[in-house]
Amino acid sequence: xxxxxxxxxxxxxxxxxxxxxxxxxxxxxxxxxxxxxxxxxxxxxxxxxxxxxxxxxxxxxxxxxxxxxxxxxxxxxxxxxxxxxxxxxxxxxxxxxxxxxxxxxxxxxxxxxxxxxxxxxxxxxxxxxxxxxxxxxxxxxxxxxxxxxxxxxxxxxxxxxxxxxxxxxxxxxxxxxxxxxxxxxxxxxxxxxx
Numbered sequence: 001x002x003x004x005x006x007x008x009x010x011x012x013x014x015x016x017x018x019x020x021x022x023x024x025x026x027x028x029x030x031x032x033x034x035x036x037x038x039x040x041x042x043x044x045x046x047x048x049x050x051x052x053x054x055x056x057x058x059x060x061x062x063x064x065x066x067x068x069x070x071x072x073x074x075x076x077x078x079x080x081x082x083x084x085x086x087x088x089x090x091x092x093x094x095x096x097x098x099x100x101x102x103x104x105x106x107x108x109x110x111x112x113x114x115x116x117x118x119x120x121x122x123x124x125x126x127x128x129x130x131x132x133x134x135x136x137x138x139x140x141x142x143x144x145x146x147x148x149x150x151x152x153x154x155x156x157x158x159x160x161x162x163x164x165x166x167x168x169x170x171x172x173x174x175x176x177x178x179x180x181x182x183x184x185x186x187x188x189x190x191x192x193x194x
Contacts (some may be wrong), residue, residue, distance in 0.1 A: 006039045007035070007045060010033045010035040011045060011056075013035070013044055016060045016088075019056060019106065021099065028049055031052075050116050056117035057102065059123045065127065069084070069085060069128075070084045078135035082151065083174050083184075085128075086173040089173055091192075094168045095165075098162055099163060100159050101125075101159040103120075104121070104125070108150035115150070128152055129148050129151075130148070130153045140185065140186070141184045143182070144184075147184045151177055157163070157173075
């Protein structure tokens, strides 16, 4: 954490790390201590811990997406771009610091679909599904909407497996996504439609 960071930034950083590592039920005292911020300051910056949960998840979302999804400048085929997500997931798991998808983990812990953190989690999970959908449309997939949801389920299932088994995925997510895309008519060597 940067010493020049504002109290708000320190709280968001500490919350993102602690919520991911220890769960969203971590106490406000521990959170404020980690951020070097008083409880009074926290409640001046955020109306509630619920708001802090949502904002910390939202603040980490773009970086997590960048870790997983290829950039717009990546001109590989849609199939290869989709498989990149699963290959990068494999790399994250193999790094030894992977504790699962932060969005799924948060939503499961909160158990309330209307909680602000669950709303943010759903938004970012939808963005992954939307990425898959755009690529599948470019590739001419049969029923891209359903296949995009299925790819998201493969991602989430691989994430859960990595956490539960506490071992690398060994390419199972990418292999399963590949088989699904084959079945949907998105084969290796096909390039994006103009």
